Amino acid sequence: MLDERAKTLLKTLVERYIADGQPVGSRTLSKASGLELSPATIRNVMADLEELGLIASPHTSAGRIPTARGYRLFVDTLLTAKANTAAEVPSLESQLLPDQPQRVIANAAQLLSSLSSFVGVITAPRKSSVFHHIEFLRLGERRVLVIMVSPEGDVQNRLVFTAQDLNQSELTEASNRLNAHYSGMSLDMVRDRLRTEVDALRGEIASLMSAAVDVGTQSFQQHEPVIISGERNLLTVQDFSHDMGSLRRMFDLFEQKTQLMRLLDVSSRAEGVRIYIGGESQVVPYEELSVVSAPYEVDGEVVGTLGVIGPTRMAYDRMIQIVDITSRMVSNALSQKQGGGG
Numbered sequence: 001m002l003d004e005r006a007k008t009l010l011k012t013l014v015e016r017y018i019a020d021g022q023p024v025g026s027r028t029l030s031k032a033s034g035l036e037l038s039p040a041t042i043r044n045v046m047a048d049l050e051e052l053g054l055i056a057s058p059h060t061s062a063g064r065i066p067t068a069r070g071y072r073l074f075v076d077t078l079l080t081a082k083a084n085t086a087a088e089v090p091s092l093e094s095q096l097l098p099d100q101p102q103r104v105i106a107n108a109a110q111l112l113s114s115l116s117s118f119v120g121v122i123t124a125p126r127k128s129s130v131f132h133h134i135e136f137l138r139l140g141e142r143r144v145l146v147i148m149v150s151p152e153g154d155v156q157n158r159l160v161f162t163a164q165d166l167n168q169s170e171l172t173e174a175s176n177r178l179n180a181h182y183s184g185m186s187l188d189m190v191r192d193r194l195r196t197e198v199d200a201l202r203g204e205i206a207s208l209m210s211a212a213v214d215v216g217t218q219s220f221q222q223h224e225p226v227i228i229s230g231e232r233n234l235l236t237v238q239d240f241s242h243d244m245g246s247l248r249r250m251f252d253l254f255e256q257k258t259q260l261m262r263l264l265d266v267s268s269r270a271e272g273v274r275i276y277i278g279g280e281s282q283v284v285p286y287e288e289l290s291v292v293s294a295p296y297e298v299d300g301e302v303v304g305t306l307g308v309i310g311p312t313r314m315a316y317d318r319m320i321q322i323v324d325i326t327s328r329m330v331s332n333a334l335s336q337k338q339g340g341g342g
Helices: 004-020 026-033 039-051 068-078 090-096 101-116 168-182 187-200 203-222 231-236 244-256 258-268 316-340
Strands: 119-123 133-140 143-149 155-161 226-229 274-277 289-298 301-311
Touching: 004 026, 004 039, 004 068, 026 039, 068 274, 068 316, 101 119, 101 226, 101 301, 101 316, 119 231, 119 258, 133 168, 133 203, 143 203, 155 203, 168 187, 168 203, 187 203, 226 258, 231 244, 231 301, 244 258, 258 289, 258 301, 289 316, 301 316
Parallel strands: none
Antiparallel strands: 119 226, 119 301, 133 143, 143 155, 274 289, 289 301
């Protein structure tokens, strides 16, 4: 579609605009591109690029800025990756210690935000509604603490009130029985089995076990599907700071989360780092925003997606590296946890 000269000028224009945030004029292009071209020739090429919808001229200036299509072509064919972000990684490993999966996920969102200076997002792994281990602790008269551990090592605590007072040895007997017979089953299956086996149990123990299953089911349903960090960073982006309307729309996006979920769900089906540029499709509904995302895995299976959301005018080469490295680190941290958890 473009000859080498037009590609070089487009690449130079996008890089200059990302760096400075100012429309790029032909004199700047002539210097920055390293091409020995007359201003008239450059103006002709610019007119061609504009006709193709790759660049546009804001009304107030003689310079040009990239369009969504221009960014897309740049990202797909002209981007040269710089290998400088990797140096920041050793210090990052310590922030993703695989002690609890929820903490790894929350830290990853913060990490993406602080490295990019934009918004970090991550979808939490789809949780299994399976219980691995359960304990009942007597806290006082008719008050019992249910402690439930999932196969991933997530711990849920909930206080339940019983109709009759149970001593600790009865509670221990109930938890031993649940762990022996039901560990590793889905909570729905446990509930069905309890219904049929309830006759064999003392009524109070049976209702306690049912309460425990309800606790587990609720906590698995309640977990936060998308974790977002650093939305306030968008307030300092010069492209947005003068436009309260677009800022408000973006904050709505973070509030509702369903659109974000849809977007991240699309990218979890793709391999490696994907870039969505605002305004080029329905996937990102805001012209001013771009998303750089990648799926992450646990033991080789994709369980979620993470990424950076920022202005269309972002340093894509750097964002690709930040997202790529973080997704690999999260995969490692969670896979270690799974492997090490017994």
